[in-house]
Amino acid sequence: MKLKIAILGTRGIPNHYGGFEHVSEYVSEGLVKRGHSVTVYNSHNHPYQDNKWNGVDIKHCYDPEYLIGTAGQFIYDLNCLIDARKKKFDVVMMMGYTSSSVWGKLYPQKSTIITNMDGLEWKRSKYSPSVQKFLKYAERLAVKYSQYYISDSRVIKSYLGEKYNIDSKYIPYGADLFSEEEREQVDQAEALKEDYFLLMARMEPENNIETILQGFNNSSSLKKFKVLGDTSNRFGKFITHKFKNDDRIEFKGSIFDNSKVRVLQNNSYLYFHGHSVGGTNPSLLEAMASEALIAAHNNPFNKSVLNADAFYFSNVNEVRNLVETVQRKETEKTMVSNNLYKIKYQFNWEKIIDQYEDFILECHYNSNYDKLVFSK
Numbered sequence: 001m002k003l004k005i006a007i008l009g010t011r012g013i014p015n016h017y018g019g020f021e022h023v024s025e026y027v028s029e030g031l032v033k034r035g036h037s038v039t040v041y042n043s044h045n046h047p048y049q050d051n052k053w054n055g056v057d058i059k060h061c062y063d064p065e066y067l068i069g070t071a072g073q074f075i076y077d078l079n080c081l082i083d084a085r086k087k088k089f090d091v092v093m094m095m096g097y098t099s100s101s102v103w104g105k106l107y108p109q110k111s112t113i114i115t116n117m118d119g120l121e122w123k124r125s126k127y128s129p130s131v132q133k134f135l136k137y138a139e140r141l142a143v144k145y146s147q148y149y150i151s152d153s154r155v156i157k158s159y160l161g162e163k164y165n166i167d168s169k170y171i172p173y174g175a176d177l178f179s180e181e182e183r184e185q186v187d188q189a190e191a192l193k194e195d196y197f198l199l200m201a202r203m204e205p206e207n208n209i210e211t212i213l214q215g216f217n218n219s220s221s222l223k224k225f226k227v228l229g230d231t232s233n234r235f236g237k238f239i240t241h242k243f244k245n246d247d248r249i250e251f252k253g254s255i256f257d258n259s260k261v262r263v264l265q266n267n268s269y270l271y272f273h274g275h276s277v278g279g280t281n282p283s284l285l286e287a288m289a290s291e292a293l294i295a296a297h298n299n300p301f302n303k304s305v306l307n308a309d310a311f312y313f314s315n316v317n318e319v320r321n322l323v324e325t326v327q328r329k330e331t332e333k334t335m336v337s338n339n340l341y342k343i344k345y346q347f348n349w350e351k352i353i354d355q356y357e358d359f360i361l362e363c364h365y366n367s368n369y370d371k372l373v374f375s376k
Helices: 019-033 071-084 101-106 129-145 154-164 209-217 234-242 258-267 282-289 300-306 316-325 330-345 349-375
Strands: 004-008 037-043 056-061 091-095 112-116 148-151 196-200 224-228 249-253 270-273 294-297 311-313
Touching (some): 004 071, 019 037, 019 056, 019 282, 019 349, 056 071, 071 101, 091 349, 101 129, 112 349, 148 349, 154 300, 196 209, 196 258, 209 234, 209 249, 209 311, 224 258, 282 300
Parallel strands (some): 004 037, 004 091, 037 056, 091 112, 196 270, 294 311
């Protein structure tokens, strides 16, 4: 069965922003290759302006976020939904719910609605109590107005089952193995083997960037620490100012060349992953696929992916201890190879696209069956 599928809730593809854009890019292209018709909704000011991308139809909708801030996200999602209601999609897949579930009554009624539930957004420390309260409300609306659900983390699947008594489908993100072509791109002047520590993240408090850099700042290490991420926001400016006198710490800004990022991950002595909220994080999988040795924040999300194949930290002193004591010997090589095995057999994109297709087909069949039964 070949379906007409829409993907809403992202800023668009190809990915220039984050996790949902990342998975939408891979899944949409993969579903097209399997014979489905797929439309991805893009912000009108997305850098990619064509109406087709690798066989995927791109629909640009007006997005006033650049003019009015966060409120613009709600208007953008509304514009996407209004257009989708006209198109008679078999399946509409909502990526997240932060600014879309308030329009739940407008979800296309004749389409099968699947929501990829977000990573417990209301836990993010960057949000005020009032915003966190709203995000809990938005989460409830997403559950109410969707028919089927996807969780990208087993932790989120368990949470949704306990909180709302719904059985969401666990489908994580994926990553591509580090290729020989990428390995050959190593610029030895830029990335000497195992000569530096590395982190890559949005500059937000819940990513534990301050904890990681303070631990390194307190250490006696002679290595450099490269930080990848846009530092132009308020927290980014705070971080760069706080550590401006430590010339071992290098703020490299955002790097959108994925091959270069993967080379940096592959060549790092130890890759710090500080994310503490959310599901299966794409940058963590990329680091695993790039054969990085990983130190991760100690929380259920990271542990459900890495298990025993990483070092863990919870505070500044533990970071400092890792910086000063981690070795690169047989035990550490085994950790890296175990994570690579997970990418090959659990988190590879072809398998994940298969899971998306199987679940979408199953949901559409069940939805049509239910409509047929109830109409009799």
